[in-house]
Amino acid sequence: MASILPASNTSMRSDRNTYVGKSFVHVKNPYLDSMDEDVLYHLDLGTKTHNLPEMFGDVKFVCVGGSPNRMKAFALFMHKELRLADSEEDIKDICAGADRYCMYKIGPVLSISHGMGIPAISIMLHELIKLLYHARSSDVPIIRIGTSGGIGIAPGSVVITDEAVDSFFKPRFEQAILDNIVNRRTELDKELAEELFNCSKEISTFPTVIGHTMCTYDFYEGQGRLDEALCSFSREKGLDYLKRAYNAGIRNIEMESTVFAAMCRLCGLKAAVVCVTLLNRLECDQINSPHDVLVEYQKRPQLRISKFIKQRLGLCDQTS
Amino acid sequence: MASILPASNTSMRSDRNTYVGKSFVHVKNPYLDSMDEDVLYHLDLGTKTHNLPEMFGDVKFVCVGGSPNRMKAFALFMHKELRLADSEEDIKDICAGADRYCMYKIGPVLSISHGMGIPAISIMLHELIKLLYHARSSDVPIIRIGTSGGIGIAPGSVVITDEAVDSFFKPRFEQAILDNIVNRRTELDKELAEELFNCSKEISTFPTVIGHTMCTYDFYEGQGRLDEALCSFSREKGLDYLKRAYNAGIRNIEMESTVFAAMCRLCGLKAAVVCVTLLNRLECDQINSPHDVLVEYQKRPQLRISKFIKQRLGLCDQTS
Numbered sequence: 001m002a003s004i005l006p007a008s009n010t011s012m013r014s015d016r017n018t019y020v021g022k023s024f025v026h027v028k029n030p031y032l033d034s035m036d037e038d039v040l041y042h043l044d045l046g047t048k049t050h051n052l053p054e055m056f057g058d059v060k061f062v063c064v065g066g067s068p069n070r071m072k073a074f075a076l077f078m079h080k081e082l083r084l085a086d087s088e089e090d091i092k093d094i095c096a097g098a099d100r101y102c103m104y105k106i107g108p109v110l111s112i113s114h115g116m117g118i119p120a121i122s123i124m125l126h127e128l129i130k131l132l133y134h135a136r137s138s139d140v141p142i143i144r145i146g147t148s149g150g151i152g153i154a155p156g157s158v159v160i161t162d163e164a165v166d167s168f169f170k171p172r173f174e175q176a177i178l179d180n181i182v183n184r185r186t187e188l189d190k191e192l193a194e195e196l197f198n199c200s201k202e203i204s205t206f207p208t209v210i211g212h213t214m215c216t217y218d219f220y221e222g223q224g225r226l227d228e229a230l231c232s233f234s235r236e237k238g239l240d241y242l243k244r245a246y247n248a249g250i251r252n253i254e255m256e257s258t259v260f261a262a263m264c265r266l267c268g269l270k271a272a273v274v275c276v277t278l279l280n281r282l283e284c285d286q287i288n289s290p291h292d293v294l295v296e297y298q299k300r301p302q303l304r305i306s307k308f309i310k311q312r313l314g315l316c317d318q319t320s
Numbered sequence: 321m322a323s324i325l326p327a328s329n330t331s332m333r334s335d336r337n338t339y340v341g342k343s344f345v346h347v348k349n350p351y352l353d354s355m356d357e358d359v360l361y362h363l364d365l366g367t368k369t370h371n372l373p374e375m376f377g378d379v380k381f382v383c384v385g386g387s388p389n390r391m392k393a394f395a396l397f398m399h400k401e402l403r404l405a406d407s408e409e410d411i412k413d414i415c416a417g418a419d420r421y422c423m424y425k426i427g428p429v430l431s432i433s434h435g436m437g438i439p440a441i442s443i444m445l446h447e448l449i450k451l452l453y454h455a456r457s458s459d460v461p462i463i464r465i466g467t468s469g470g471i472g473i474a475p476g477s478v479v480i481t482d483e484a485v486d487s488f489f490k491p492r493f494e495q496a497i498l499d500n501i502v503n504r505r506t507e508l509d510k511e512l513a514e515e516l517f518n519c520s521k522e523i524s525t526f527p528t529v530i531g532h533t534m535c536t537y538d539f540y541e542g543q544g545r546l547d548e549a550l551c552s553f554s555r556e557k558g559l560d561y562l563k564r565a566y567n568a569g570i571r572n573i574e575m576e577s578t579v580f581a582a583m584c585r586l587c588g589l590k591a592a593v594v595c596v597t598l599l600n601r602l603e604c605d606q607i608n609s610p611h612d613v614l615v616e617y618q619k620r621p622q623l624r625i626s627k628f629i630k631q632r633l634g635l636c637d638q639t640s
Contacts, residue, residue, distance in 0.1 A: 027549045027550070028549070028552070029549060029550060030551070031546040039608050041606070099388060099390070100386075116439060117437045117440045118537065119439065119440070119537050119538050120440055122537075122538045123538065126549045133549070167498070169499075175542075176542045177552060178542075178557065179561065217439050217442075217496055218442045218443065218496070219362075219439070219442070220443070227355060228349060229347045229445070230446075231348070232348070232502075233497060237498065255439055266550055286357075286361065288357070288359050
């Protein structure tokens with residue numbers, strides 16, 4: 001099967017990170033360019049089956065989040081906010097064939113789900129970064145819009161992450177490469193975090209803080225809950241752990257931020273994590289707020305990101 | 321809000337693991353029984369909002385797998401195989417409200433998706449085990465029906481796991497509990513594996529083996545692929561790792577089996593992992609077989625499990 005990419009594609013790849021004034025998404029894999037075809041299996045896309053530059057070359061913002069329905073809702077929300085001419089019905093899940101992630105494109109905005117946990121988001125990120133690379137995308141910030149458990153802050157607060165830390169409160173991601181463990185750094189982009197924070201100043205109905213985010217490998221034993229199937233520690237020990245986390249500057253807990261920060265850093269993507277907190281873990285373990293309250297909470301980071309995108313696109317009027 | 325559970329529920333719980341002849345699903349959490357309500361947040365179920373014993377007390381088989389569509393297809397397949405009287409349209413996703421997992425009940429069979437990776441399946445298992453506990457289920461085998469990368473065996477082969485191992489080929493699952501790491505054992509149930517293997521003897525159209533399954537935290541760097549966004553090792557080193565895995569008795573690689581084995585062992589659930597291999601990793605990295613071939617591969621473990629369930633229920637005739 002012949003490639004549908006232009007003949008100049010290979011030569012463009014080799015030096016494109018050096019173009020003046022543009023920050024291209026790059027991969028760190030010497031083998032990739034020699035592959036005849038790159039199948040992005042879990043996204044149901046590929047370099048021979050799809051014209052990725054044509055489909056995704058104009059992407060200027062990537063937003064990711066765990067839940068497929070939430071990322072669809074965000075896509076529909078952005079469609080409305082950007083006042084695009086095409087119909088809502090035209091917004092289709094680009095990855096439906098693979099049944100692993102969902103992806104929607106709304107003008108220059110890509111909205112993608114990543115499932116729960118480090119492994120799930122890591123697969124999506126490998127394939128998304130290759131997608132942006134093949135599409136020759138440049139200057140693309142990537143923002144994780146998530147839900148989380150808060151520590152010492154009111155439920156419904158939004159946390160913008162400055163640094164993702166692991167279960168030991170360390171700013172690192174331990175990546176297993178074959179049978180070796182490599183530590184990777186997990187700072188998020190400082191300027192982007194501040195830009196997002198300043199956007200939110202005008203939206204005063206709910207509190208927003210900048211703080212550390214702890215990323216764990218599970219929701220129950222790793223986060224000090226007492227309502228799991230297996231619990232081997234006391235209430236006091238669990239609470240002590242959460243208080244130590246608070247004292248270390250951690251304001252919320254989720255399950256994807258370390259690998260997200262590490263991979264985006266290495267591939268030249270300016271990244272941010274913006275999560276709403278669904279409960280205060282110093283007070284309870286279970287998420288049992290009414291459904292409509294939780295739905296409203298989950299819209300809060302979306303409002304913020306929408307404002308940011310519109311500002312960058314010069315679409316904000318004085319009153320919005 | 322008053323509990324809809326019978327008044328005898330609490331007293332039943334305390335000694336139910338001692339009933340003669342029945343192996344009840346148990347939790348290892350001294351706090352659980354003192355909770356007024358247990359919200360199974362990611363399953364969209366709870367002890368106050370649902371009558372779990374009535375809904376799930378008759379469950380006799382639990383089958384889990386990564387992809388929501390695959391587990392729906394399995395539910396529809398089992399509905400046909402068990403010749404149940406109710407209509408196909410009655411098979412609804414019980415967890416649709418949470419948008420994280422899907423769950424279908426087909427007579428005594430529960431079919432649930434678990435997403436990709438250890439964290440995602442771990443959340444589902446905590447809530448599923450509590451569900452089976454609250455429902456007072458007994459003698460319930462749980463089978464993971466998955467896809468995987470094979471090592472040294474033909475694509476389309478089915479691997480029944482005897483032992484799940486980590487990236488270092490060790491039969492253990494390292495669970496982070498607060499800021500401690502605890503090692504848990506990862507053997508699968510030997511008798512169940514043999515029963516499933518013997519079921520498959522009569523289905524001679526594709527090979528089935530019993531072997532070790534390696535469980536990694538990601539699909540790319542952790543599995544020695546060369547087609548990821550970040551690759552820091554040579555082709556030779558990656559291949560050497562896979563060959564060492566083969567020599568250690570590993571026949572396939574996936575991303576959930578260690579935590580699945582560890583948690584089921586601790587909670588008295590007899591567990592099996594039955595995965596089809598989509599490619600031979602000693603030959604290639606990318607899954608690029610035609611779609612219809614991959615679809616047929618994915619039906620193979622389902623055929624085997626269906627045969628096993630029908631045999632246990634005494635529904636197999638001589639010729640089937």
